[in-house]
Amino acid sequence: MFLVRWFLYITNFLPAWLFFNIKKIYLQKRKEKYRGPVIIAMNHTSFCDYVEALLAFPFRRIYVLISHDMYVFNPVLTFLLKAMGVIKVANVTGNMDAVNKAVEVINKGHSVLIYPEGHIETEGKLLEYKQAAALISLSSGAPVVPVFHNGRIGPGKRDLIFIGSYMYPDTYYTRDGLDNLQDRANAFTRELQERTEEYRQFYLKNFLIADGKKLKHPKYAGFFYHFIRWTAFPGIRFLIRPKITYGGNFAPAARHIDKGMVIVANHSWWCDSPFLYYVFKRVYCRSLSAKDIAEVSKKWEFFLLSMGCVLVDRQGFDWAAIKTMMDGLKNNEPFVIFPEGHMNYDDEFLEFQKGPAMLSLYTKRPVVPVYIHASYRLFKPTRFVIGDPLEFDKEGLVTDNDSIEKANEMIRESLVSLKRQAISETKPHLNRYIKKVRAQMKARLAEVSAEIEENRSAKAGGK
Numbered sequence: 242m243f244l245v246r247w248f249l250y251i252t253n254f255l256p257a258w259l260f261f262n263i264k265k266i267y268l269q270k271r272k273e274k275y276r277g278p279v280i281i282a283m284n285h286t287s288f289c290d291y292v293e294a295l296l297a298f299p300f301r302r303i304y305v306l307i308s309h310d311m312y313v314f315n316p317v318l319t320f321l322l323k324a325m326g327v328i329k330v331a332n333v334t335g336n337m338d339a340v341n342k343a344v345e346v347i348n349k350g351h352s353v354l355i356y357p358e359g360h361i362e363t364e365g366k367l368l369e370y371k372q373a374a375a376l377i378s379l380s381s382g383a384p385v386v387p388v389f390h391n392g393r394i395g396p397g398k399r400d401l402i403f404i405g406s407y408m409y410p411d412t413y414y415t416r417d418g419l420d421n422l423q424d425r426a427n428a429f430t431r432e433l434q435e436r437t438e439e440y441r442q443f444y445l446k447n448f449l450i451a452d453g454k455k456l457k458h459p460k461y462a463g464f465f466y467h468f469i470r471w472t473a474f475p476g477i478r479f480l481i482r483p484k485i486t487y488g489g490n491f492a493p494a495a496r497h498i499d500k501g502m503v504i505v506a507n508h509s510w511w512c513d514s515p516f517l518y519y520v521f522k523r524v525y526c527r528s529l530s531a532k533d534i535a536e537v538s539k540k541w542e543f544f545l546l547s548m549g550c551v552l553v554d555r556q557g558f559d560w561a562a563i564k565t566m567m568d569g570l571k572n573n574e575p576f577v578i579f580p581e582g583h584m585n586y587d588d589e590f591l592e593f594q595k596g597p598a599m600l601s602l603y604t605k606r607p608v609v610p611v612y613i614h615a616s617y618r619l620f621k622p623t624r625f626v627i628g629d630p631l632e633f634d635k636e637g638l639v640t641d642n643d644s645i646e647k648a649n650e651m652i653r654e655s656l657v658s659l660k661r662q663a664i665s666e667t668k669p670h671l672n673r674y675i676k677k678v679r680a681q682m683k684a685r686l687a688e689v690s691a692e693i694e695e696n697r698s699a700k701a702g703g704k
Contacts, residue, residue: 266494269406278347280385282374285356286392304346305354347381375429378410389440403440447498456499461549477519484622489629495609501573505597506611508579517577528577570604586683598648612659617678626659
């Protein structure tokens with residue numbers, strides 16, 4: 242069986258890699274480094290889910306629990322299943338023989354794949370989870386990995402696989418009110434299904450592929466737009482060496498959202514927008530730019546418009562620009578906005594403008610906060626800390642003034658938290674250098690502002 246199994250692995254890896262186009266998204270702050278055996282709890286959409294699991298968790302010996310009826314369906318299939326590693330079960334909820342066999346497999350250092358629903362679901366929603374995964378985990382001590390995938394399997398399709406954080410059984414042994422194995426298994430199973438359902442709702446709400454659609458090229462993304470991306474992105478990667486970290490469980494998935502989002506970040510350098518374009522390079526981003534800056538040069542204005550920028554008049558309420566952004570968000574276009582409104586070299590944030598919060602509330606698109614911890618030196622890493630998407634409709638916020646104020650405060654608090662994380666993750670000597678450069682930039686900016694005011698006063702006096 243050993244030779245047959247490896248023969249199947251080797252001969253079928255390339256066809257499976259070509260046919261099953263998967264994309265793994267880790268719903269955790271950092272990839273957890275757990276080397277031992279795990280229990281993969283995956284929703285069940287088709288007979289091909291087993292192959293998807295093998296591709297998503299490579300270099301692991303995975304046994305799968307399958308129905309006894311499937312095991313005896315065909316002699317050839319029975320032989321192949323036995324070679325790959327199967328634990329047959331007649332009834333997942335009541336057959337403790339299968340649970341004991343799975344525990345034996347885990348004790349040998351192998352992993353187990355289980356479909357807690359027990360059947361293939363065809364209605365697009367999760368069926369009620371059975372307790373097998375919880376019982377195996379509580380009996381063996383191995384953690385459970387909740388996995389949700391969209392089931393889009395086949396040529397020309399992309400199957401998104403959301404891999405959650407480990408669920409350790411120790412939690413349910415120390416929790417109050419769980420006095421026996423049955424109570425622990427019930428609580429474990431309930432939280433496993435709730436977490437998987439949370440992944441499913443996040444996927445349905447934020448991904449076009451959930452509707453069977455593909456992300457279309459926006460009108461502004463012509464040859465010039467793509468040429469700039471192709472030429473600038475390698476330079477950004479080589480010169481500033483971006484280091485991307487995450488401040489929440491759903492933050493890694495935020496870079497893949499294709500139904501439109503409001504990306505808010507601190508603004509301390511003129512090239513912050515291109516950097517964020519690189520961070521969210523999987524989608525076609527647009528940004529907000531001041532009209533007075535764009536009108537300094539016709540060539541610069543042409544460049545900004547070609548890159549999809551929306552020019553806004555900072556002197557008053559620019560309804561035309563706001564309407565353009567609202568239409569763009571509804572048309573699944575992400576927007577990069579700096580809520581401070583100006584470049585800021587201070588350690589404290591300036592007052593946040595309410596535009597991002599208002600756009601999110603009116604369009605019901607999430608806000609993705611990003612803190613940019615720029616190093617200001619070539620070949621030195623610039624850190625980008627991405628936070629969890631803020632979905633204000635979940636908080637019960639509407640489009641009144643109080644809700645906008647509260648949403649704006651939530652955005653600010655999120656960026657403050659990401660800033661603390663960025664500083665804690667950066668080396669102390671680099672933090673001191675950043676403070677020094679910011680002080681120099683602030684002084685230089687004050688000198689330039691003073692010169693501009695003197696020139697204005699001189700022109701006014703001459704008149």
